Amino acid sequence: MTRRPVFLITVMCFGFAFFYIPILSMIVYSFNESRLATVWGGFSTKWYVSLFSNRQVGAALWLSLKIALVSASIATILGAMAGITLARFRKFRGRTLFSGMVTAPLIMPEVITGISLLIFFTLLANWIGWPGQRGFTTITLAHITFSMVFVTTVVHSRMTQMDRSIEEAAMDLGSRPWQVLRDVTLPVISPALLSGWLLAFTISLDDVVISSFVTGPGATTLPLLIWSKVKLGVTPDINALATLIVALVGICVILAGWLMSRAERRRLAEQRLAYRTNG
Amino acid sequence: MSDPAPFIRIEGVSKRFGHFEAVRDVNLTIGKGEIFALLGGSGCGKTTLLRMLAGFETPTSGRIYIDGQDMADTAPWDRPVHMMFQSYAIFPHMSVEKNIAYGLKHEKLTAAQRAARVGEMLALVQLTPFAKRKPHQISGGQRQRVALARALARQPKVLLLDEPLAALDKKLREHTQFELMSIQQRTGVTFVVVTHDQEEAMTLADRIAVMDKGEVKQVGPANEIYEYPNSRFVAGFIGAISTYPGRVIRLTGDIAEIDIPAMEGTFAARSLPGLTEGQQVTVALRPEKIAISKTCPDAVNVVEGQVKDLAYFGKDSLYRVTLPGGELISVHAVNARRASESGRPADWDDRVWLSFEPASAIILTD
């Protein structure tokens, strides 16, 4: 293929411009002096100052982080169990229902998940008096439920790629199945568990719709706070918040990429060394 | 090794996957301290048979006894057999040392005893300097040895090896064959080796079982299988051979006279018990059992032919000779004398005489 795919490159340039121009514009306008968020009125950092002095934002961020941390951790445990079940336990009663239940939430519109959980929590509160008040607990339960199926997918696909003979080898060497799971399977799929956790964490941190249904008085997550502000129109302090989030994510991604490429390089070097020393 | 005490008994074992019969009615006994090879082409059921011994598959029918015990209800982790997997199955997240020590976790050993055993195993497979390395930091041959050491560490009664050398290059493979044999001698563990390489089976094994399509065709020491194959499949699978249909004309003592149309004549061969006059048989001849000369030799079985093709390898030559009936026969001759103008026994298009001993001709009745 010596011919340059001119058309493809043109579309790609357009596509990436499409991806990033709105974000760049948002960043630029976060430094806007004017209160009218869309009209340039000179450089200023006052929106950052107002953002940092806003207690609401801090509280919402803290709540969001707490929910994301707890729900991602529990979702990873449950999702790993479900993924292992799908990949390793071929036959058990209700397998069809089970595999249906781990796929359905993936495609269920968020609105429906939201109202179904809200109705469920309301009725439950009527019948058994729990949950007395909606908030942290109900949001966390909801997030666990719909993010665990993403973890399940990640773990399941990793397990199907994994060489089964290493599990058989452990069994052959005298380990019972649960010891095999503990000593071999879990350590080997740990990268998948990590990426599942990260996925669950970001899903939870990003969720608006489901949280908006199952939240209660006083429990405002960061997305819910942004949602309530944005519904009223464009405001410059949201621009500042967005800029900070983009910067944070960008730094994390670049750092992760750098760490990974360094680990890969080191691994290759070690491999070369191994082959050299034994001729 | 001639008559080893039975240690593993496989009785009428079959394995079906759905409608497909991967292993069919296999009966084998394997002696203590023996190296036993399962030899056969791809997909003939060798791995499946091995996995039934290890306990990863349950036989559809039949029984397996190891050291006198029925294995039907014994889980893989309780069996006194260990397996070396085709892919080695080294735990990627553990160092060489930890891999080898893994099985010892389940034995009641003190830390010192365990360390001593691991050290012993490392020394046995010459990996002591690599103890702390991770699997991705060692070469393929070293990984193979880690797998071997790991399987031997718990001192199993039987070691199952699934194509242990398939992933190694030719030179390393030959070297490792002898290493495996010496380790087996030192440890005295019974080895059951799966291979599709007949040379490997013949080098390594005390006895070989030749398998085809899930069935065991013949069991015996290498020389017996080579010299006295009991079927066309075994004859053809092990070594080169030429086969011709024939008919038994007369039986006198232990000699059968056989009419071979391809050679346009009647030839004498060592008879088999149960042969009858008039029976249709196949006569098989190994290339190295045939003598070739440009003059008519004084021998019992002589046939005239014409050299169609020859390949000179230095120490020996391979001839392809056209028989009177038009078919080809392979002849392998050692170049005992130094080649000069007329040094070669025969050249292209020469008329030659081929001869063989009655005892060298193999009669196959299947």
Add this chain to the structure above:
Amino acid sequence: MKALASWFHRRGWRELIIGIPYLWLTLFFLIPFLIVVAMSVATRTPTAPPFGYGGENPILNFEGYGRLFTETLYIRAFVTSLMNAAIATLFCLALGYPMALGLTRVSKSWRNILLMLVILPFWTSFLLRVYAWMGLMGRNSWFNSMLTDAWNFVVPQAYTLNSIPMMNTNFAVILVMVYTYLPFMILPLYANLERLDPVLDEAAMDLGSRPFQVFRDVTLPQSIPGIIAGGMLVFIPAAGELVIPSLVGNPSSPMIGRIISDEFAQVRDWPMASTVAVALLILMVGPTMLYARYQQKAESAGAEDKP
């Protein structure tokens, strides 16, 4: 204690691993879902919670399902949702396909950077990506003025505008949907296209095909599973979308997600909200089945590649 340990040894560990997520999903997914289905045939009452079965009400009330087919509000909402989702999916495909194909053609180091750039917006907040467009589409934003100038330059005097009305239109909904869902189209397509053997392309060219013919005869047919996968990943959530139409959509022609949410929270008609939800799910079953089938096909095709 000992009995417990031996139970765990034998089968307990297995039963726990299956049982815990099973129980969880039954409690927090299956039961709530079944409640919604049951709610869809309940009758609205002025009690709290606002529904009832039996008594003076019919035991099973299918009135809601009747309203779906008779009231224009619902019919329009369904049509708008499906149209918007379909158009957004087509635009995602039109933009995403060349981008995914382009990604397979650039050098390896570039490819990793560009892939990262595709994924990066996904890690930033969804809400903020919608918000970014609110800034651009507003009446006096630089983007809107630029487009307005371009428009005024092209059209006759009589049609000139002060600004282009973009906010609160279906156009805005589709635009933002394309923007937010485009990565979901690109990534499966890229995964599919990357697996194709470049030798096939070369073979086809060798046989005298021009690049476009190669694309049509070799690349495109083999990328159908990727197109289906990407299409469904965009279409399904787009059809049920709530945030985007609420922020940039036309309030007078709401989409389904908005209807469900409003029936539930504003009108407090739980049975009707559930009815609309069930109807939306039924509409999603077809595309989902299609997706599952191609997904399976793509996976088994991938498995065959491996030795």
